[in-house]
Amino acid sequence: MKVLVFGNTGMLGKDLISTLDTKSYDVVGIDRKTLDFRDLYRIPVVLRDISPDVVINSAAYTNVDLAEKEKEIATKINRDAPGEIAKVCGEMKIPLLHISTDYVFSGNTNRPYVETDETSPVNFYGWTKLEGELAIKSVLQEHLIIRTSWLYG
Template sequence: MKRILVTGVNGQLGQELSGILPTIGEVIGVGRAELDLTQPEAIRQVINEVKPDVVVNSAAYTAVDKAESEPELANAINAIAPGIIAEECEKLAIPLIHVSTDYVFDGSKGSPYQDTDPTDPLNVYGKTKLAGEIAIQNSCQNYLILRTAWVYGVGGKGNFVKTMLRLGKDRPEIRVVADQIGSPTYTLDLANAITQLITLYQPEIAGIYSYTNSGIASWYDFAVAIFEEAKILGWDLQIQRVIPITTPEYPTPARRPAYSVLAGEKIAKVLGTFAPHWRQGLRKMLTELYAQ
């Protein structure tokens, strides 16, 4: 059985991975309490003690707006740490699967981004994640960088779906940005893809890939779908109306790409199938959340 080291084990993706990966190997999960990613020597020590057959780095500094005022911390976790993990993986001659983001792009292309398209992040979070990708490429040969987007799941502290449900409980209307377009991605579908990639991995498939759920939506479309699906399940919500607004009407510290849809053909060839549609993922997530 493979020994699989998973970082960020308490995050929403990390929790999904902890549930699925035991089907293919022995999982050693580390969260902030076990591994401080701002400490390079701690990273080296953990990897050398565990001696894994593969590392999945699902840890990240993901507070996009907060990163604007904490660039050094975001850089330590998103850029420096992945490079160190990659160096240790290279020494052990093992693969690294690293989760990255659609925010490495500026959103000006207007059609789905290929993995080979030029990057140009608009914010500190995107810049630090891109720096992490580059550090990995410079430090090891056996890597899969998996760019994803608009991630949500049952686990973790909070995400867009949970926020909408919380607000929808006691508000009759909510204003949601309608001019940012992407692909909502369910953590369980992403975790299943990562599990499959571990079993399939060969050095010849190393490189950068994109994995999101299929289909596209604005945040407004996503919010409308959340409430439609939640009401079908029987959620007690006060929400009557979702009002579409523009990005300038909802200013945030970090700029976000207007269009960050990622092309899924390359990863589909490796996995043998396209990702499920985002609405399907949403339905599954809400069904699980409602049952809790």
């Protein structure tokens, strides 16, 4: 099975690649030097060239504070690119696993969030990640969205 991992140089992407490599998957990692998500027209080209069986998107604009100033870049990377990936995955009948964030929630609870909790981002970064989720849901049935919190390792 060929697995395409976007964001393979980030902390999560690196771990995904190393874990999948030990499981005998044919893993292809794509970093921002290979595919800049601001160039949306390149996403279909890369997906069609690689022709994976499954796509994992762990790429993101993750600088929460800077996203407030670089709104256009954060929006392209966190909302528009996942939507384009999902659209092409739908056309190619490829399932998508998308990594999102707990920043889609307000943070005003004293318990862990569940997937049915109301979303209410309190910053622009959270809004772009939520919009990315919605873009995926609007065009692709075969998807899984995982919301992570801060990664460390």
